[in-house]
Each structure stands twice: as structure tokens, then as C-alpha cells.
Amino acid sequence: GQQLNQSPQSMFIQEGEDVSMNCTSSSIFNTWLWYKQDPGEGPVLLIALYKAGELTSNGRLTAQFGITRKDSFLNISASIPSDVGIYFCAGYGGSQGNLIFGKGTKLSVKP
Amino acid sequence: DGGITQSPKYLFRKEGQNVTLSCEQNLNHDAMYWYRQDPGQGLRLIYYSQIVNDFQKGDIAEGYSVSREKKESFPLTVTSAQKNPTAFYLCASSPPGGISNQPQHFGDGTRLSIL
Numbered sequence: 001g002q003q004l005n006q007s008p009q010s011m012f013i014q015e016g017e018d019v020s021m022n023c024t025s026s027s028i029f030n031t032w033l034w035y036k037q038d039p040g041e042g043p044v045l046l047i048a049l050y051k052a053g054e055l056t057s058n059g060r061l062t063a064q065f066g067i068t069r070k071d072s073f074l075n076i077s078a079s080i081p082s083d084v085g086i087y088f089c090a091g092y093g094g095s096q097g098n099l100i101f102g103k104g105t106k107l108s109v110k111p
Numbered sequence: 112d113g114g115i116t117q118s119p120k121y122l123f124r125k126e127g128q129n130v131t132l133s134c135e136q137n138l139n140h141d142a143m144y145w146y147r148q149d150p151g152q153g154l155r156l157i158y159y160s161q162i163v164n165d166f167q168k169g170d171i172a173e174g175y176s177v178s179r180e181k182k183e184s185f186p187l188t189v190t191s192a193q194k195n196p197t198a199f200y201l202c203a204s205s206p207p208g209g210i211s212n213q214p215q216h217f218g219d220g221t222r223l224s225i226l
Contacts, residue, residue: 031212042201042217092212099215101153
């Protein structure tokens with residue numbers, strides 16, 4: 001079945017640094033979604049991307065839908081302590097209707 | 112406030128016992144979903160429902176059952192046949208217009224443990 005490879009698995013950064021994470025797929029995706037999950041809570045939608053090449057921002061977050069439709073990245077600028085959590089990419093492929101999730105990137109920030 | 116409510120937050124199951132996790136939404140969403148999350152893993156789909164009185168198996172449906180008698184409610188039963196039920200369970204819903212391409216919105220989860 002379709003799989004998403006999300007990297008890195010975890011990262012430690014200094015407060016104020018920029019962060020970048022990405023997801024790649026073995027097949028074409030029609031929609032990319034980025035979620036953030038805090039401990040003990042459900043994922044919260046950050047950004048939704050619907051078109052190849054689309055670049056969308058939400059505050060300090062920016063995500064892009066790759067031109068090949070097989071990848072997406074999420075950037076966080078000027079990280080702060082509340083950015084800590086697990087970030088998931090997810091996408092809808094062309095061959096099936098179910099949402100496919102990456103395994104997450106765990107972000108830790110040193111104050 | 113519109114949203115998805117899961118209850119209870121924590122649940123304990125004894126050997127041989129069935130337990131039911133509740134999921135209610137007031138977003139007027141047609142589609143609802145149940146996922147299982149294990150540490151260090153992505154979300155795995157258990158069951159989903161696109162419309163009242165209809166539901167489909169996901170990738171890991173064995174040992175689970177669901178019902179969809181009302182649009183607002185999609186309870187999940189973890190049966191005694193599920194031998195490794197300890198996990199974080201997440202319920203989600205998505206807007207009308209079909210399940211493909213619509214962002215899913217999640218509840219705050221139920222953590223199930225074995226006694």
C-alpha cells in the first residue's frame with residue numbers, strides 16, 4: 001500500500017532557530033495535510049495543501065506541495081518553546097480514499 | 112463550541128472484557144473515523160463511516176466493531192478478540208462532500224490500558 005516517509009524522526013533545536021521537515025511518498029498524492037499533536041491530545045490541523053507547487057503559510061509555519069506531487073515540506077521559523085510536539089504529515093493518494101499518515105517528527109526546543 | 116468529544120479520557124480493560132469508546136461530533140460532518148496510535152507510530156485506520164448506517168473496515172479492523180446509528184455518534188467497541196488493545200485511540204470527522212481530500216478533525220483521544 002501507499003506509504004509516507006517523514007523525516008527527521010526527531011530534532012532538538014535552539015529557541016529562535018528555523019525548523020524544516022519533509023514527507024515523501026512512493027506515489028502521487030492529491031492533498032497534503034500537516035498536523036501537530038501535543039502530548040495526550042489529538043492532532044490539530046495546521047495547513048492543508050491541494051495543488052502541486054502550492055505554498056501556504058499559517059503564522060510562522062510555511063508548507064509546500066511538491067511539484068512532483070510526491071513530497072511536501074513544513075518549515076517553522078523562529079521556533080519557540082510552545083512549538084514542542086509531534087508533527088505529522090498526511091495525504092490523500094489517487095488510488096484510494098483513505099488518509100495516509102507519516103510516523104511523525106518529534107520536535108523538542110531548548111529554551 | 113463545535114467539536115469532537117471523546118470519552119472517557121482513560122479506560123482500563125480486564126481480560127476477556129469488551130469496552131466501548133464514545134465519539135460524538137456536533138460539526139455536522141458526514142464522515143467519521145477511528146484510528147489507533149502506538150508510540151512512535153503514525154495513525155492506523157480501524158474503521159470509517161461515510162454516512163449513517165454504513166461503515167467500512169480500515170487497515171486494522173480485527174478485534175474491533177463499530178456502529179453508526181446517528182450522524183453525530185460513532186462508538187468503537189474493543190472486543191476481547193483484540194489481544195493487544197493498549198493504545199491511544201483517536202476519533203476524527205470530515206466535512207460533507209466525500210472522504211477524499213477533506214481534512215479530518217480529531218478529538219482528544221482515549222487512552223486504553225489493560226489491567
